[in-house]
Amino acid sequence: MSDGKDDLPIDEQRPLRRESRALLGSLLAPYKRLVAVLLVAVVVENIARLSVPRLVQVGIDHGVPPITRDGNAHDLLVVVGVLCAVVAVQAISRWFFLRQSGRIGQLALLELRRRVFRHFQRLDVSFHDKYTSGRVVSRSTNDVEAIQEMLENGFDSLITAVLTLLGTAILLVTLDVELGLICLISFPVLVALSIWFRNESSKTYREVRESAALVIVQFVETMTGIKAVQAYRREPRNQEIFEEVAERYRAINERTFRLIAIFMPAVKLVGNIMTGIVLLYGGWRVLHGHMTVGVLAAFLLYLRMFFEPMQDITQFFNTFQSASSALEKLAGVLATTPGIADPNEPKQLENVQGAVRFDDVRFGYVEDRPVLPGLDLEIPAGQTVALVGTTGAGKTTIAKLMARFYDPTSGRITLDGTDLRDVDQPQLRRHVVMVTQENFMFEGSVADNIRFGKPSATDAEVRAAAEAVGAHHFIEGLPDGYDTSVEKRGGRLSAGQRQLVAFARAFLADPAVLILDEATSSLDIPSERLVQRALETVLADRTALIIAHRLSTVEVADRVLVLEHGQVLEDGAPADLISADDGRYAALHRAWVSSLA
CATH class of the missing domain: 1.20.1560.10 (ABC transporter type 1, transmembrane domain)
Incomplete structure (x- = not known):
């Protein structure tokens, strides 16, 4: 050691x-x-x-x-x-x-x-x-x-x-x-x-x-x-x-x-x-x-x-x-320099629409073992795109690159035509928000954790965000409502409740691009239905990237990408891909429907 x-x-x-x-x-x-x-x-x-x-x-x-x-x-x-x-x-x-x-x-x-x-x-x-x-x-x-x-x-x-x-x-x-x-x-x-x-x-x-x-x-x-x-x-x-x-x-x-x-x-x-x-x-x-x-x-x-x-x-x-x-x-x-460095003269993002483009992006966590061998992907502003595929297909890697937790080995990722490496991180974080399956909760009240997405938010704005994602009802039922302490790592809340709070946090931040990485994985069926209804509100008028194994979450997407080894095998609307009987997504959908029976 x-x-x-x-x-x-x-x-x-x-x-x-x-x-x-x-x-x-x-x-x-x-x-x-x-x-x-x-x-x-x-x-x-x-x-x-x-x-x-x-x-x-x-x-x-x-x-x-x-x-x-x-x-x-x-x-x-x-x-x-x-x-x-x-x-x-x-x-x-x-x-x-x-x-x-x-x-x-x-x-x-x-x-x-x-x-x-x-x-x-x-x-x-x-x-x-x-x-x-x-x-x-x-x-x-x-x-x-x-x-x-x-x-x-x-x-x-x-x-x-x-x-x-x-x-x-x-x-x-x-x-x-x-x-x-x-x-x-x-x-x-x-x-x-x-x-x-x-x-x-x-x-x-x-x-x-x-x-x-x-x-x-x-x-x-x-x-x-x-x-x-x-x-x-x-x-x-x-x-x-x-x-x-x-x-x-x-x-x-x-x-x-x-x-x-x-x-x-x-x-x-x-x-x-x-x-x-x-x-x-x-x-x-x-x-x-x-x-x-x-x-x-x-x-x-x-x-x-x-x-x-x-x-x-x-x-x-x-x-x-x-x-x-x-x-x-x-x-x-x-003396350790951040691997993700801000440019000396960052470009300013104004009136961000949320158009995303991956231009011949190559990336790997280990040298000589690429996860993305050369990805070309264009997501128009306001479109909701779902990424599906087997474990290790590169879904979460795409999300992390989009959030600029990592930089590509080669190629470039742009937001409204601007390379992410030309934008400083505080500015990028205002426009691109990622909700992960961990949904980390900080010690403090429920309101404090929702306000994490916008520290200056009023109580009314916090309440409105919770109502938009369907979290208001369970929060009101807590002993002190919005002032209830979530305790260490959100231990007072269930996994589903923590994810609803995370959705409210992201909704309050109001980014141009929202990334959901397995964000509904821990929800039970009733909670998932609540989120499904709220997702349409959360995703409206913004670009969204959804990674999910539950295909019920994918149903709200305008477009589905089926990935394998960092390559896009299928690309189309959910209904179109389901109708293709010999397609990968159609097979995944049939398997999912069978699992619900």
């Missing part, structure tokens, strides 16, 4: 890393000045923090002796006053940084979520057919949260750690050159440990993100298809698959803890050894008058501060690797 671009070779991952850095830069670009101010605040905070041990040294060496000698506490009080002022500056700087960095982080994440959602909506049907819903969820939740953690804690920890390391190293040497140089002997060991941990965690945390995505994918896919899972008794197999990916996720996370379990104790060991050396050698120097007690105390405080940032750097590596992997995935998605 793979998560898209996660398994790319290193040389192919580098462009993604550049894109991920560019993505992060673009998110923070609007706040460049404020980021610069925050950097100043961090520097001020750390200078204040680093000055505390030095003030302790001054207080011990210069403030305490006058008290023991003549009871004069003036110098010590001055040091304590300066110390209080420094602590106040540190607290204010910290407050300002946390407040503003949190604001910047949330605004950047809001923009990222907007971009990802907008881009997923722009990507074509072909992309979403391949990119599972679980991976979409992983990108927009798990990966965004990883970036959030880095923005909230990561950079702050890194900047503070770097400033502390550099500052304490300088101050250690400044306080006592000999003892300071002894302490810095440990620095190459710390650098070597950090490089090892960075390299190992880089590989491990990339696998952590991939495994986390697989867990989410498996969970979402199973829960989304829970009816099919239970109907076909797939629970044991799905449980087995989930446990496999969850175990992999656990094992990889355990590997990250093993890395930390080696790195952190090693840093602590080096730090404790150096503290022991400083305490022994420094104590010897104090006894012999080569160093003051205040300097030794300050030295030990700075030494502790010198090793503390290694834990922050460790945490930053963890956060950074996780966020980097997430950024690469998001950058990869955002």
Whole structure:
């Protein structure tokens, strides 16, 4: 199992890393000045923090002796006053940084979520057919949260750690050159440990993100298809698959803890050894008058501060690797160009009549396996055309091409003489609407789902649309009428009721071309009769393309096309084709009549 671009070779991952850095830069670009101010605040905070041990040294060496000698506490009080002022500056700087960095982080994440959602909506049907819903969820939740953690804690920890390391190293040497140089002997060991941990965690945390995505994918896919899972008794197999990916996720996370379990104790060991050396050698120097007690105390405080940032750097590596992997995935998605692209200078469709033409259209979902080997078809404006044929004949493919969910491999499809590829999609969607057998319902009221076809529609227009397709009666019978919640995926409605709502939605949209792809397949006989009566109203004064196995739906068509392997075998009025005893449609009609007996 793979998560898209996660398994790319290193040389192919580098462009993604550049894109991920560019993505992060673009998110923070609007706040460049404020980021610069925050950097100043961090520097001020750390200078204040680093000055505390030095003030302790001054207080011990210069403030305490006058008290023991003549009871004069003036110098010590001055040091304590300066110390209080420094602590106040540190607290204010910290407050300002946390407040503003949190604001910047949330605004950047809001923009990222907007971009990802907008881009997923722009990507074509072909992309979403391949990119599972679980991976979409992983990108927009798990990966965004990883970036959030880095923005909230990561950079702050890194900047503070770097400033502390550099500052304490300088101050250690400044306080006592000999003892300071002894302490810095440990620095190459710390650098070597950090490089090892960075390299190992880089590989491990990339696998952590991939495994986390697989867990989410498996969970979402199973829960989304829970009816099919239970109907076909797939629970044991799905449980087995989930446990496999969850175990992999656990094992990889355990590997990250093993890395930390080696790195952190090693840093602590080096730090404790150096503290022991400083305490022994420094104590010897104090006894012999080569160093003051205040300097030794300050030295030990700075030494502790010198090793503390290694834990922050460790945490930053963890956060950074996780966020980097997430950024690469998001950058990869955002860099994906829609297969159905809008033209740079779209043509405007005015007074659309609905004349459709397929001109030598070739198309296949898989290369070298054409579904349409070269279709020529002309549908005059206002004509209702029914497509019939065996499964795989190309009926739904024609509908998807007409709705421009896909573009033909060659040839062209025109609406009133204009190539669909020369029209932008918002304009095309206003004039061409497709009703499928899935009839997806969104959470909300029945009225909201009908209004989906025209968001600005009034209640009266929604009611009129429902009445036109015969949906008003059952809607009025619901507990809250048009305000009744359809619940998740329309679960409160029957399949037939969902399709009637979908018809009302399409009727309200009032397109020039209406495509019905098996749109009556789930209707019972009474509901089908209602729709049959409504279809004449719905299809009036517009071009219609009907795909149906139920020939009762085909009866409203002006023209029937019998398809086989993407070719039109028969073309004519339903009555004419039925009268041809040796024809394909006549045979289909006889079989259908027999099935009703």
